[in-house]
Amino acid sequence: MPMRFLLKTLAKLALAVIITLGFYAIYLDSSLTKRFASERYQASAIVYARPLTFEPSAPLRLSQVLAELQQLRYLETSDLAQSGTYRRNGNQLEIHRRPFDFASGPEMAQRVRVSFANGRVSGVVSLPDGRPLNRFQLDPLVLGQVTGDKGEDRLLVGLERVPNLLIETLLLIEDRDFYHHAGVSLSSIGRAALANIVAMETVQGGSTLTQQLVKNLYLTRAQTLWRKANEALMALIIDFRFSKNEILETYFNEIYFGQDGGRAIHGIGLASRFYFGKSVEELKPAEMAMLVAIVKGPSYYNPHRYPERVKQRRDMILQLMFAEDLLSQPAYLAALDEPLVVPKGPRVGQTWAPHYLAQVKTELSQLNVPKDWAQQGLRVFTYFDPLAQKIAETSVANQLPRLSEAQELQAAVVIAEPEHASVVALVGDRKPQQVGFNRATMAMRQVGSLIKPTIYGLALEQGSGYHLGTILEDRPMELQEADGTIWSPNNYDGEFRGSLMLYDALAQSRNVPAVRLGMSVGIPAIVTRLTAAGIDTPIPAVPSLTLGSVELSPLQVTELYGVWAQQGRYRSFATIQALTDHRGIEFYQRRPPAGYEVFDEVTTALVNYGLRGVVNEGTGKALAQLFGVDALAGKSGTTNDYRDSWFVAYDQDKLVTVWLGRDDNQPIHLTGSSGALPVVAEIYSQLGVRALATQPPEPLQLSAFHPQTGVVIPLDCPEQRRFPAYPQNLPEQVNCEGELEERSWWEKLFD
Structure with missing residues (x-):
């Protein structure tokens, strides 16, 4: 009886365990299948720079291209057999571009x-046929990543993109029976133990790939019997519910390859970029072996910290590949001689333009991005120009110590391409790697004289009665503010010139004539036009607005001057060009906005004539001495007590805004010309200048003006100033003084 009772009890317990395990298996099947199907991992948003584009006659130096090739980790070789290589021959470069999924395909x-x-x-020609090309682009630099909540980075790749040799090598080392077992393999455990004994080290693992995947996705690393049992059961369920290729693809995208600072590198796609600067399709046998070697222990087999240790394991894997006929003898011997990793340039994931990336993140949050983007991954294609960014950073680093010994002197730079309404480079701190306050987008500072072109534009509109030759008064004046205080504007040099032409007042940035002109066109009109030009921050409707009492960020200033660079139209500037998922499916493509008219084309041409005068002979004449007359237009800006130094300049291609100042708003004792302008000059000396188009639009025509009175006079007068103006119908009897001469009766008789 006791024995029978014991057997019954054990049978009941066994039945209870089986039923419990059954219910638990059903629960696991339901929850695990759903999670594995839709929530396997979080992918990164990979942010790319613009692809370097070669077009005949495009301004581009050989040295600049070489610098970018090094950033992209292209290798200089003699045969160009592999993609990701180049060869230089005098003033020619032969490049073997890597394959890449561009935003366009x-x-x-x-x-x-x-x-x-x-x-x-x-010139650009394809090789080896020598066919001329109108356009060719390199694969773009990875600017950085936007990670998910878990701080994991990965670049999703489909299994079809993973080389067969890499798949076979991984299975050889980690799970030889992957396509034959049901998720758990007793034979794999035995074979791994035998291989490890023969090699006198751990060369193979006993867990299947499915078990490793389950552990990485859902379980802790605790070495307990319950965890191992759970792992085995979950592996059986996943193997039953999903195909082997689905499991293998997930493994390749989930596998952990180490740390890059504070972020985890997951997946073969990002690992190949991180360690070798190339796509997974381009990996060579030695590189595949190294990545498989890292799988065993990313910290222990870190090639940057323990190169000898990693090389030993990599070579052992190569030997196994050769022994299993995965490699020929010549390929095996060549792989043994390969360096472990290529020399490190800027690391994938290290943000070497953090302020630009911060603006990308801001714009990304404003776009209609799918909420589940982290499951499919996101590829963000920007307008970022690494060459322009490096030039901006170097110019700030070179010029600030020359301008002031004070470390408190700060800087911000925005480089834009008005034609595409795009921001291509951005510096928000004198230390470009300093993460935090982004002065290029967040520093709201008074703009001083940068406001003046808007005032002059209002005055020069047709029907207003003003032209470039109009005489303005530069004499002391007093204005009563709303609170009853008296404001007496002054010029930056403390002097008054009496009377001068409107063109000269703009070119020389005289304050008092601008105030008089601003009061003439009206403060409300200035506020309205600034609002139309995209200013959405508070604008004080007070007389001091005429001298720039409004606070704007350097990016807002860039958009404001984009109006003058683009025929009077306002368009918002952006950093993001296109968005795709990691498989290349596009769901956002930016088209440069049409914008809307702030000033008509003719008025814009008149203001631009004056802004070219700023560079040709006014406060920015140092630029004309460097780059020639009429090459650039621009404007300086200096605020009260020399607290802010501004300069904005633009040619046919690019617009550069530079601000210098202190965060505590203390004086820096620099004007726009003595402070910000040298930074602008160095930027353009490296970027190159494409001279502005100077042909005035119809109906403007060149007219002569009397130097003292500003009245229109005949074109053949010996003393005159010539400016574009609306057509002037002068009576024939007007003399060179601008006076109407009375004709004698004899002249009238023969009229």
């Missing part, structure tokens, strides 16, 4: 020859 690896002359691209 995938492009295969391609070889080209690019020729350079006089700081420009003189």
Whole structure:
């Protein structure tokens, strides 16, 4: 009886365990299947720079291209056999571009020859056929990543993009029976134990890939019997519910490859970029072996910290690949001689333009991005220009110590391309790696004389009675503010010139004439026009607005001057060009906005004539001495007590805004010309200048004005000033003084 009772009890307990396990398995099946199907991992938003584009006659120096090739970790070779290589021959570069999924679609690896002359691209031909190309672009630099909540980075890749040799090598080392077992393999455990004994080290693991995947996705690393049992049961369920290829693809995207600072590198796609600067399709046998070696223990087998240890394991894996006929003998011997990792440039994921990336994140939050983007991954294609960014950073680093010994002197730079309404470079701190306060987008500072073109534009509109030759008064004046205080505006040099032409007042940035003109067109009109030009921050409707008492960020100033650079139209500037998921499916493509008219084209041309005068002969004449007359237009800005130094300049291609100041708003004792202008000058000396188009639009025509009175006079007068103006119908009897001469009866007789 006792034995029978014991057996019954054990049978009941066994039945209870089986029922419990059954219910638990059903629960796991339901929850695990759903989670694995839709919530396997969080992918990063990978942020790319613009692709470097080669077009005949494009302004581009050979040295600049070489610098970017190094940033992209292209290798200089003699044969160009592999993609991601280049060869230099005098003023020519032969480049074997990597394959890449651009925003416009995938492009295969391609070889080209690019020729350079006089700081420009003189020709682009494909190789080996020598066919001329109108356009060719390199794969873009990775600017950084936007990670999910878990701080994990990965670049999702489909299994079809993973080389067969890499798949076979991984299975050889980690799970030889992957396609034959049901998620758990007793034979794999035995085979791994035997291989490890023979090698006298751990060369193979006993867990299947499915078990490793379950552990990484859902379980802790605690070495307990319950955890191992749970792992095995979950592996059986996943293997039953999903295909082997689905499991293998998930493994390749989930596998952990180490740390890059504070973020975790997950997935073969990002690992190949991080360690070798290339896509997974381009990996060579030695690189595949190294990545498989890291799988065993990313911290222990860190190639940057323990290169000898990693090389030993990599070579052992290569030996196994050769032994299993995955590699030929020549390929095996060549792989043994390969360096462990390529020399490190800027690391994938290290943000070397953090202020630009911060603006990208801000814009990304404003776009209609799918809420589940982290499951499919996000690829963010920007307008970021690494060459322009480096130039901006270097110019700030070079000029600030020359301008002031004070470390408190801060800087912000925005470089934009008005034609595309795009921001291509951005510096928010004198230390470009300083993460935090982004002065280029967040520092709200008074703009001083930068406000003046808006005032002059209002005055020069047709029907207002003003032209570039109009005489303005530069004499002391007093104005009563709303609170009853008296305001007496002064010029930056403390002097008054009496009377001068409107063109000279703008070119020389005289304050008092601008105040008089501003009061004439009206403060409400200035506020309205600034609002139309995109200013959405408070604008004080007071007389001091005429001298720039409004506070704007450097990015807002860039958009304001984009109006003058683009025929009087306001368009918001952006950093993001396109968005796709990690598989290349596009769901956002920015088209440069049409914008809306703030000033008509003719008025804009008149103001631009005056802003070219600022550079040709006014406060920005140092730029004309460097780059020639009429090459650039621009404007300086200086605020009260020399607290802010501004300069904005633009040519046919780019617009550069520079601000200098202190965060505590203390004086820096620099004007716009003595402070910000040298930074602008160095930027353009490196970027190159494409001279502005100067042909005035119809119906403007060149007219002559009397130097003292500003009245229109005949074109053949010996003393005159010439400016574009609306057509003037002068009576024939007007003399060079602008006076109407009375004709004698004899002249009238023969009229």
